[in-house]
Amino acid sequence: MKRIDPWMQIVSGLHERAPYAAPPSPMPVAQRPRKRRHAMTGAMTGTIARAMANATSIRRIEWQTTCTILVTWSDSTLGHYEDQTWREGFARTAGVCGLTGVPVRRGDPVFRPLHRGSTLPANALDMILADPLRAQRYSLN
Structure with missing residues (x-):
């Protein structure tokens, strides 16, 4: 069920934009892709983007x-x-x-x-x- 946030509806009306559409509901935990270890570095994909810059x-x-x-x-x-x-x-x-x-x-x-x-x-x-x-x-x- 999509539910419209009242505050975002007010803000959208003030800015004369199209009505606020509710974001899609989050994917159930059981259907989310699992984080896997990268074979080369051992890094967790999706959790840590990169190491210290320099x-x-x-x-x-x-x-x-x-x-x-x-x-x-x-x-x-x-x-x-x-x-x-x-x-x-x-x-x-x-x-x-x-x-x-x-x-x-x-x-x-x-x-x-x-x-x-x-x-x-x-x-x-x-x-x-x-x-x-x-x-x-x-x-x-």
Whole structure:
């Protein structure tokens, strides 16, 4: 059953446009297409469009512990994260380092955004190579 929103009907009348037509009702959950993993990257299609744009997105990196860092970054399309926790681990897929732009191979030591629960951050697929970060940390001390 299509239901007309009274507010949109009023706004349409004020603008002397054609009457507001109700949007089609959403597809039932059982009929929605399932999100599938992409064979090459392991990325969830439809949920995460792309990784961090480039190193200019990163504003600050601060060591929190020996295996976690806090990253502040922003991108006009992905949003803004203040002190996002990233944990050290190993690259699950090939990619590109968000800090240096260097290719990342599967198995390389990297830092990735930490996420809990079912909600993934917009940059869930991003990686920063651990070796350049460690080298810079020790050169500053």
